[in-house]
Amino acid sequence: MYYNIKIKCDGCEFSLDSGNRLIIESEMDKYFATMFGASEKFKANIKNIEIINDDVKSIEEFQRLDIDNVPSKNTDFDTDNSVDNAEQPEPCCVYENLSDETDEKFACAPLVEAVVETPVCSVDIALPSSVVEENEEILINTPSQKQENIDTPLICSDSVVSGCSEVSSQEPFEKIILDEVNDELGADETQEKIEQVDDDIENLISAVEKEIKAVDILDSTNYDSVLSENVKENKKNDFFVEEELVFDENNKIEVEPVRKDEIEQLSNENVVSESFIKKDEIETKPSVDETGDFVNSQKTEENIDTIVSESDIKESKPLEEFQIQPEEVKVVNRDEYLADDENQPIELSEEDKIKKEEIENINQEKLNDIFSQDINKGQEPKKDLITNLLEEINANPIPSYEEYLEQLNKKLDNYHNQVNKENDIPNFENKQPPDFKMYLASFKCSELIDEFLICSYYIKNILNENCFSMKSINSNLYKATGMIADMSVVNELIELGYIKTVYVEDMKKYTITQDGEAYFASRFKN
Amino acid sequence: MPQYVFKMKKGELEIEFSSDDAEFVEQQLEKWREEILKKHVQQD
Numbered sequence: 001m002y003y004n005i006k007i008k009c010d011g012c013e014f015s016l017d018s019g020n021r022l023i024i025e026s027e028m029d030k031y032f033a034t035m036f037g038a039s040e041k042f043k044a045n046i047k048n049i050e051i052i053n054d055d056v057k058s059i060e061e062f063q064r065l066d067i068d069n070v071p072s073k074n075t076d077f078d079t080d081n082s083v084d085n086a087e088q089p090e091p092c093c094v095y096e097n098l099s100d101e102t103d104e105k106f107a108c109a110p111l112v113e114a115v116v117e118t119p120v121c122s123v124d125i126a127l128p129s130s131v132v133e134e135n136e137e138i139l140i141n142t143p144s145q146k147q148e149n150i151d152t153p154l155i156c157s158d159s160v161v162s163g164c165s166e167v168s169s170q171e172p173f174e175k176i177i178l179d180e181v182n183d184e185l186g187a188d189e190t191q192e193k194i195e196q197v198d199d200d201i202e203n204l205i206s207a208v209e210k211e212i213k214a215v216d217i218l219d220s221t222n223y224d225s226v227l228s229e230n231v232k233e234n235k236k237n238d239f240f241v242e243e244e245l246v247f248d249e250n251n252k253i254e255v256e257p258v259r260k261d262e263i264e265q266l267s268n269e270n271v272v273s274e275s276f277i278k279k280d281e282i283e284t285k286p287s288v289d290e291t292g293d294f295v296n297s298q299k300t301e302e303n304i305d306t307i308v309s310e311s312d313i314k315e316s317k318p319l320e321e322f323q324i325q326p327e328e329v330k331v332v333n334r335d336e337y338l339a340d341d342e343n344q345p346i347e348l349s350e351e352d353k354i355k356k357e358e359i360e361n362i363n364q365e366k367l368n369d370i371f372s373q374d375i376n377k378g379q380e381p382k383k384d385l386i387t388n389l390l391e392e393i394n395a396n397p398i399p400s401y402e403e404y405l406e407q408l409n410k411k412l413d414n415y416h417n418q419v420n421k422e423n424d425i426p427n428f429e430n431k432q433p434p435d436f437k438m439y440l441a442s443f444k445c446s447e448l449i450d451e452f453l454i455c456s457y458y459i460k461n462i463l464n465e466n467c468f469s470m471k472s473i474n475s476n477l478y479k480a481t482g483m484i485a486d487m488s489v490v491n492e493l494i495e496l497g498y499i500k501t502v503y504v505e506d507m508k509k510y511t512i513t514q515d516g517e518a519y520f521a522s523r524f525k526n
Numbered sequence: 527m528p529q530y531v532f533k534m535k536k537g538e539l540e541i542e543f544s545s546d547d548a549e550f551v552e553q554q555l556e557k558w559r560e561e562i563l564k565k566h567v568q569q570d
Contacts, residue, residue, distance in 0.1 A: 002529075003545035010538050508538055 010508070011471045433462050437480040443524045449492060450524075451477060452485050456499055456512040457520045467502050467509040 006015045439458050445451060455476050459468045474484040490510065493499045498516030502509050512520075530551045532543040545551045 001545070001547040001550055003543070003547065003550060006542040006544075008540040008542070 011469055435479075436476040440480045445524070448477075448481070448483055448485055449489050451481055451483075452489050453493060453498055453512070453516060453520060454524065455480075456493075456510070457517060460512050461517075467504060467511040469507065469509050473510075 004015055006013060436455060436458055439462065440451060440454055443450075443454055445454065452473065455473050456468065458476070459465050459473065465472075470485075470487075470490070478484050490499070493516070494501065494510075496515075498513060498519055499510050500513050502511050528548070529544055529546050530548065532541075532551070532555065534541045534543070543551075543554070545554075
């Protein structure tokens, strides 16, 4: 059996379905669901919703039913007809505009109560409130559903464990899987399997570590040692394709394969390592002795290696492509540099130095004063403005110390005037509008109705939105006060004439009236 | 599979009740109807 109850109002909605799912799409939907769930019966079943506005009045409103204007045809519907028309999934009856200006949100509550009452759909939801988040579908799985969700069996082959990648929360999955495996194999066999897999993993890790070490050694270009070890282990490896005669430390010839890529690398680099030189290829080359004279070396076994390495290294050309090119530096003659007036260091006399220090101290003191004044006023110091101001003064030549002070004081007065002007008339036109919480903090009020009025003023005059819905205003109110307003607040303000109802695209919305703005100005602005 | 959809509206409040179980729908709507009638009688 499937059922779904969707409750919509003022742009908010939530659904409760037969899969024990409470579907809430936004924070406001949560408030709405909470208000709707103010009934004791509903609360008893839906424990996961945090009761934000647990107002007795709301509960009373919720439990009250206004049936004055229910059309008579609605009470005469025949449920048998709906059964007969089972083939047609169209709505069996639609109640349009049951009217009434008050109690709108709670008129149909008994249906929900009735549904929750029945044993078929008695909901057992006990999630922590933190689970309820914006845009989140809350799935409350029954134990039977949990079993259905696990379609992927655990495969314990020698070293493969599959089916884990799709699992987001590992703990319950592991527990459930372990239970399943225990059921199938028994506890002892399961333990053996686990140990076996653990051993495999350890072996794999050690093998990988060995490979990593080998790669590290290769990177450090100690080819001889690595190659000889690898050659011994991988004589038949196709990777080693060529062989060369080399001399070891004892001048014995041995065959040692060389990696193809290394040969290419070595030829590219034009660097000859003694290990890769054949004895036959060595020619007699002149070398330099300690006194600097050229000496004709002989192919004696004692000095062949030395000669080859020294001479070849001397002949080897550096690889341009691997060389770091030095940055181009423009060389400037020191005298020319200093001859330029702009680069001349300014030498100050002792008197000037003292003045400069005093000016700097005054600058700092003035700045500190300004900053502390601003901070005391609860404002962010306008550092950029002050810095520009000081730069402007300092850029000009200073005729005298007194004139400098006068100029500075003048500028600072202008700054203060400008700042005070900005504070008197808040100007949010070119700036990001302040958060309602911040805006509300500048007023002294504690009642929800006042906060509601301030918020409606804020929406119209700060956010420049002509009207608001209950959803939008409650969103601001909740962020600022932790409370939401219900229709009683709205009705009271409408009766006072401070807000009025407007219809925008058939949607019922509200806006602050001129009386409301006047009241706001007289009460809160002074 | 048949599906019954009941949409009830009062002002901005709208309740949409859908189910594929005719008997269940019948029970729930009967309860709702009784609730309305009961209140109506009380008020009269």
